Amino acid sequence: xxxxxxxxxxxxxxxxxxxxxxxxxxxxxxxxxxxxxxxxxxxxxxxxxxxxxxxxxxxxxxxxxxxxxxxxxxxxxxxxxxxxxxxxxxxxxxxxxxxxxxxxxxxxxxxxxxxxxxxxxxxxxxxxxxxxxxxxxxxxxxxxxxxxxxxxxxxxxxxxxxxxxxxxxxxxxxxxxxxxxxxxxxxxxxxxxxxxxxxxxxxxxxxxxxxxxxxxxxxxxxxxxxxxxxxxxxxxxxxxxxxxxxxxxxxxxxxxxxxxxxxxxxx
Numbered sequence: 001x002x003x004x005x006x007x008x009x010x011x012x013x014x015x016x017x018x019x020x021x022x023x024x025x026x027x028x029x030x031x032x033x034x035x036x037x038x039x040x041x042x043x044x045x046x047x048x049x050x051x052x053x054x055x056x057x058x059x060x061x062x063x064x065x066x067x068x069x070x071x072x073x074x075x076x077x078x079x080x081x082x083x084x085x086x087x088x089x090x091x092x093x094x095x096x097x098x099x100x101x102x103x104x105x106x107x108x109x110x111x112x113x114x115x116x117x118x119x120x121x122x123x124x125x126x127x128x129x130x131x132x133x134x135x136x137x138x139x140x141x142x143x144x145x146x147x148x149x150x151x152x153x154x155x156x157x158x159x160x161x162x163x164x165x166x167x168x169x170x171x172x173x174x175x176x177x178x179x180x181x182x183x184x185x186x187x188x189x190x191x192x193x194x195x196x197x198x199x200x201x202x203x204x205x206x207x208x209x210x211x212x213x214x215x216x217x218x219x220x221x222x223x224x225x226x227x228x229x230x231x232x233x234x235x236x237x238x239x240x241x242x243x244x245x246x247x248x249x250x251x252x253x254x255x256x257x258x259x260x261x262x263x264x265x266x267x
Contacts, residue, residue: 029054031073033061038073048076051104064103068096075109083116091120091133098148099140114147121155126170127163130155131177138183153191160192205247209235220244 027039029052045052052059061069067088071081081097083090094117101109117133134152141148156163163171164178178185198219205228207214212233220226220241227238 028057030058031061031069032058033064033066033069036066036069038070040073040076045073045076047107048109049104049106051106064100065096068093068100072097072100072104072106072109075112076106080112083113089129089132091117091129092136094120095133095137095148096140098137098145102141102145111147114151117148118151121151127159127174131174134184135177135181138181143183149187153188156188157191157195160188204249205244206249207233207235208237208239208247209233215249 024039027041029040029042029045031038031040031045031052040052042052065088067086071083071085071093075081083093083097086093088096094113097113098110098117100106101113130152134156137145137148137152143149162168163174165171166175178188201219202217203220204215204217205220206212207216207228207230209230209232212230212235214230214232216228218226222241225238225240226244227236229236
C-alpha cells in the first residue's frame with residue numbers, strides 16, 4: 001500500500017546504497033581490473049552506467065588505475081568520491097576521473113570531477129600538479145571536452161607569463177610538459193591570440209551620467225544597441241553604435257598615482 005502524499009526521502013535512499021557499498025552482502029556483479037576484483041551490486045552500478053550491464057555477471061576493465069576505479073565505484077553508491085586518498089596529485093586524479101566517467105558513461109560523474117578540479121584552482125599550489133594534469137588530460141580525454149579544457153586553461157592563462165618564463169626554474173616541469181605536448185601549446189597559442197583579438201576590438205566608454213567618472217570596456221557593433229546601468233550614479237541608457245561614440249574615451253595609465261584616468265575623448 002502506498003500512503004497518499006508520501007515521498008521517500010532521497011537521503012534515506014542514498015544511505016541505503018552507501019551501506020551496500022561497505023558490504024558484499026547480496027552482491028551480484030564482479031568488476032575486475034588486473035589482480036583487483038570489486039564485488040558490487042547491479043542495482044547500484046547499472047543505474048549509473050549501462051556499461052556494467054553484463055550478462056555473465058563479470059565486467060573486466062583494462063588500462064585504468066585501480067585507485068580511480070575504486071573511487072568511481074564509491075561514487076556509484078554514495079554520489080561522491082574522495083580525490084585525495086591516494087598518492088596521486090588530486091588535480092591529476094580528478095582529470096583521470098573525467099576520463100573514466102566518459103569511458104564508462106557514468107552518469108554525472110564527469111561534471112563532479114570538473115567541479116572538484118575547479119575547487120583546486122583556488123588553492124595556493126605549484127604548477128607541477130597542473131602540468132601533470134594537463135598532460136594526462138590530453139592523453140586520456142577528447143579534444144571536444146571543452147568544460148575540462150576551459151578550466152585547465154583558466155589556471156594557465158591567468159599565469160602564462162610566469163609559467164612560460166625560462167628564468168623561473170620553479171615552472172621548469174610545466175615548460176617541459178608544454179614542449180612535449182604540442183596539442184596543448186597549439187591550443188594555448190590559439191586562445192591567447194583570441195584574447196588579443198578581443199582586446200584590440202574593445203573600446204572604452206564613459207558613463208553617460210553628466211558627473212560620473214565611471215568607465216567600462218565593451219564592443220559596440222554597428223547596427224546593434226547597447227544597454228548600460230551604472231551602479232555608481234544610477235544612470236541608465238540604451239544607445240546605438242553611433243551615439244555611444246560620443247561617450248568614447250581613451251584610457252591612459254598615470255605612473256605617478258598608479259591608476260587609470262580618462263584621456264582625451266576619441267569621437
